[in-house]
Amino acid sequence: MKKKSISYAKWGYIFLIPFFVVYCIFALVPLVQTFYYSFIEYYVDTGTVSIFNPDGNIVDNGFCGFANFKEAVTGKGHFFSCLGNTVILWLIGFIPQIFFSLLLAVWFTDIRLKLKAQGFFKTVIYLPNIVMASALGLLFYSLFINNGPLDSVLGGLTDKPSLMDTIWGARGIAGFINFMMWYGNTTILLMAAIMGIDTSLYESAQIDGATPTQTFWKITIPLIKPILAFVLITSMIGGLQMFDVPTFIAGDAGYPQGKMQTLVMVIQTGKDSSVGLVGAISVMIFIITAILGFLTLKVMNDDGSGKKKKKKPAKG
Amino acid sequence: MAQLKKVLAGSFAVMMAATMMAGCGSSDSSSSTADANNAGNGDSAAPAASNENELKDLAGADSTKVVNIYCWNDEFKSRFEKYYWPKRDTALWDGVKYHFEIIDNKDNAYQIKLDEALKTQANDAMKIDIFLVEADYALKYVATDATADVKGVIGLTDDDLKEQYKYTKDVMTDAKGVLKGVSWQATPGLFLYNAEYAKDVLGFDEPEKVQAELSDWTKFEAVAEKMKAKDIFMVSGFDDTYRCFSNNVSAPWVKDDKITIDPQIKAWVDQTKKWTDNGWNNKTSLWDDNWKAGQKIDGKVFGYFFSTWGIPFTLLPNTLATSKEDGGKEEVGNGGYGKWRACAGPQAYFWGGTWISGCATLDNKDIVKDIMLKMTCDTDIMADITKGEQDYTNNKAAIKKLIDGGYKNDFLGGQNHLALLTEAADKIDLTNKLSAYDQGCNEKFQGAMKDYFMGNGSYDDAVAKFKDEVTKLYSNLSM
Numbered sequence: 001m002k003k004k005s006i007s008y009a010k011w012g013y014i015f016l017i018p019f020f021v022v023y024c025i026f027a028l029v030p031l032v033q034t035f036y037y038s039f040i041e042y043y044v045d046t047g048t049v050s051i052f053n054p055d056g057n058i059v060d061n062g063f064c065g066f067a068n069f070k071e072a073v074t075g076k077g078h079f080f081s082c083l084g085n086t087v088i089l090w091l092i093g094f095i096p097q098i099f100f101s102l103l104l105a106v107w108f109t110d111i112r113l114k115l116k117a118q119g120f121f122k123t124v125i126y127l128p129n130i131v132m133a134s135a136l137g138l139l140f141y142s143l144f145i146n147n148g149p150l151d152s153v154l155g156g157l158t159d160k161p162s163l164m165d166t167i168w169g170a171r172g173i174a175g176f177i178n179f180m181m182w183y184g185n186t187t188i189l190l191m192a193a194i195m196g197i198d199t200s201l202y203e204s205a206q207i208d209g210a211t212p213t214q215t216f217w218k219i220t221i222p223l224i225k226p227i228l229a230f231v232l233i234t235s236m237i238g239g240l241q242m243f244d245v246p247t248f249i250a251g252d253a254g255y256p257q258g259k260m261q262t263l264v265m266v267i268q269t270g271k272d273s274s275v276g277l278v279g280a281i282s283v284m285i286f287i288i289t290a291i292l293g294f295l296t297l298k299v300m301n302d303d304g305s306g307k308k309k310k311k312k313p314a315k316g
Numbered sequence: 317m318a319q320l321k322k323v324l325a326g327s328f329a330v331m332m333a334a335t336m337m338a339g340c341g342s343s344d345s346s347s348s349t350a351d352a353n354n355a356g357n358g359d360s361a362a363p364a365a366s367n368e369n370e371l372k373d374l375a376g377a378d379s380t381k382v383v384n385i386y387c388w389n390d391e392f393k394s395r396f397e398k399y400y401w402p403k404r405d406t407a408l409w410d411g412v413k414y415h416f417e418i419i420d421n422k423d424n425a426y427q428i429k430l431d432e433a434l435k436t437q438a439n440d441a442m443k444i445d446i447f448l449v450e451a452d453y454a455l456k457y458v459a460t461d462a463t464a465d466v467k468g469v470i471g472l473t474d475d476d477l478k479e480q481y482k483y484t485k486d487v488m489t490d491a492k493g494v495l496k497g498v499s500w501q502a503t504p505g506l507f508l509y510n511a512e513y514a515k516d517v518l519g520f521d522e523p524e525k526v527q528a529e530l531s532d533w534t535k536f537e538a539v540a541e542k543m544k545a546k547d548i549f550m551v552s553g554f555d556d557t558y559r560c561f562s563n564n565v566s567a568p569w570v571k572d573d574k575i576t577i578d579p580q581i582k583a584w585v586d587q588t589k590k591w592t593d594n595g596w597n598n599k600t601s602l603w604d605d606n607w608k609a610g611q612k613i614d615g616k617v618f619g620y621f622f623s624t625w626g627i628p629f630t631l632l633p634n635t636l637a638t639s640k641e642d643g644g645k646e647e648v649g650n651g652g653y654g655k656w657r658a659c660a661g662p663q664a665y666f667w668g669g670t671w672i673s674g675c676a677t678l679d680n681k682d683i684v685k686d687i688m689l690k691m692t693c694d695t696d697i698m699a700d701i702t703k704g705e706q707d708y709t710n711n712k713a714a715i716k717k718l719i720d721g722g723y724k725n726d727f728l729g730g731q732n733h734l735a736l737l738t739e740a741a742d743k744i745d746l747t748n749k750l751s752a753y754d755q756g757c758n759e760k761f762q763g764a765m766k767d768y769f770m771g772n773g774s775y776d777d778a779v780a781k782f783k784d785e786v787t788k789l790y791s792n793l794s795m
Contacts (some may be wrong), residue, residue, distance in 0.1 A: 045457055049430075049457070049460050049462055050435075051435065051462045251761065270791070
């Protein structure tokens with residue numbers, strides 16, 4: 001093919017180089033290392049330290065097959081129990097999150113409702129997302145602590161255990177914080193999707209006598225399905241990595257009864273000593289996340305709109 | 317309209333952010349009070365303006381011109397700036413700055429960061445000169461090449477150290493008999509009680525009489541029952557009595573990489589379960605907001621087990637009605653100041669203790685020696701610290717001088733608690749009680765037992781949970 005026009009394509013690649021260099025050093029290499037360590041019997045004795053023999057407390061017994069994975073699933077890793085806790089915590093936050101986000105997004109974009117002071121409300125609902133998760137966690141911890149301000153209101157002066165001492169109370173608080181932090185973000189995403197829908201569809205539906213409920217289920221939902229799928233799956237991926245909020249509520253052992261212990265808490269507890277075990281758990285999270293990622297792409301492509309969204313990290 | 321919206325949105329954002337920040341601020345009031353406390357104490361240290369010692373200013377600096385100190389709170393920093401800095405050897409310090417690297421102790425965070433730094437010391441341009449270690453993990457650093465020989469390398473002599481308690485030296489002496497660190501405090505434990513409640517329930521508040529009522533656990537429980545009748549908790553939470561047992565164990569947590577739960581630890585579990593079920597404690601965990609709230613004079617908690625550092629660092633700031641940062645003074649009439657008393661309690665024990673160690677690769681040896689001499693051996697400075705900070709310093713001569721001089725502690729209503737502490741300090745023996753893994757074992761064990769105390773499962777469930785958590789934290793250990 002004869003080249004007559006100037007190609008700017010190479011500049012795209014050149015500008016991408018910094019990203020790939022940084023990605024390789026800070027993400028790809030550790031990722032490969034994690035896979036490597038997950039098959040190695042490798043741990044660190046943190047009960048000793050040395051300046052002149054810095055690696056003297058590392059025990060590396062070489063390849064050990066799937067022993068780390070076995071330990072993670074059936075032994076002290078408690079993989080499936082922690083995965084269950086993580087998913088439950090995520091669901092408690094996500095269900096109200098998607099409900100309120102849809103409701104608010106529909107209200108904000110409704111052509112007949114024309115809500116006033118939208119900018120104000122949009123700012124307000126987004127605000128909790130800006131506050132650090134740990135700050136919110138700490139705040140709720142001191143509110144609900146046994147005989148704390150809210151616990152007293154809820155009858156903490158009786159002998160009843162405080163909310164944070166019960167499994168579902170603690171889960172509820174952590175889920176509520178996640179909901180509060182992320183519903184604003186989701187609302188904005190869904191609003192963008194709804195505003196992308198041709199308003200003439202709504203107008204004609206109204207002329208045909210469709211009720212708001214009908215337009216919602218028959219027009220809005222089918223047309224924002226790809227974005228909904230995107231929200232769902234990015235939130236799931238973020239939810240799998242949930243750590244800071246439940247840690248502030250329940251400590252890294254997941255009090256009560258370890259029912260608040262998420263996968264990342266196990267990783268955080270063991271990362272300085274049980275390297276092989278933690279590597280195995282990380283690899284399993286990676287696999288689950290990868291499957292979810294492929295699902296996103298598939299759902300979006302199936303829609304036929306041809307629009308591919310770049311996956312970006314989201315939480316909640 | 318658009319303008320109004322922007323103003324509204326903006327102001328709301330500020331309000332919301334402010335309330336969030338306020339929320340966190342109050343929930344963490346102890347540390348901020350402690351900061352204020354130390355800021356107040358540090359006023360004589362004006363020449364050492366902290367901005368001179370920011371890390372960014374030290375980048376590329378000559379390491380011999382910077383004394384780097386690693387620690388986990390500002391206890392040592394405030395002592396250093398108030399008692400050492402004014403009396404430092406100015407010739408030694410000519411042109412030399414100091415830098416404190418403060419890393420929180422919780423969840424082994426301090427040990428992890430310190431270890432990372434130590435591992436690269438051999439090649440780093442910027443050398444650590446001093447790091448602090450706590451009783452819970454002192455042995456880890458004693459047994460390594462990371463700590464410098466106090467006598468052989470740094471140059472302190474037996475004569476310098478003669479007034480220190482022997483146990484503080486024994487802990488820091490390695491298998492070859494080399495001393496690896498020195499301390500400015502001895503940490504005998506006492507029971508500090510609310511005198512108003514004592515008068516109300518027992519009818520008297522004199523320490524000798526109260527001690528007679530609390531001299532063993534059976535009597536202690538009898539008083540707890542009386543307190544309960546008046547809606548007062550005997551102790552605040554689960555972990556308050558922990559050190560009475562954990563520091564009287566027959567063997568350390570870990571021996572030959574094997575974890576054992578000592579009978580004394582089990583005794584703590586049984587006792588705390590009983591007390592929780594009987595409503596003798598307020599179900600708090602150590603350091604949490606509610607635990608602190610009980611230290612107010614009307615906090616509905618009779619007493620706290622504390623070591624010497626517990627008074628200045630915890631009880632005093634927590635019991636003031638108007639905190640120092642709000643302009644309150646440390647004087648009688650401000651909350652619980654002057655309304656607490658100390659007695660020996662049912663069980664002799666110790667709690668904590670901080671040692672100063674020189675790093676093996678230190679490059680300011682003479683300054684480190686000067687710091688160690690003045691901060692742990694100098695009788696006058698030690699006496700000043702005890703007077704000024706209510707700390708029990710590690711110098712028998714200084715303490716004796718204070719007692720002979722008619723020492724009175726205003727916070728304890730004029731009581732001379734040094735005599736009590738001296739008695740307790742003489743009894744401390746840490747032989748075969750400590751291991752390098754104690755911090756993780758203590759934290760994980762207390763955390764796991766909370767389920768059992770609250771009635772969420774059996775003791776065996778809690779032990780199983782402890783085993784899982786502690787072996788994740790220390791993978792080389794088994795149980």
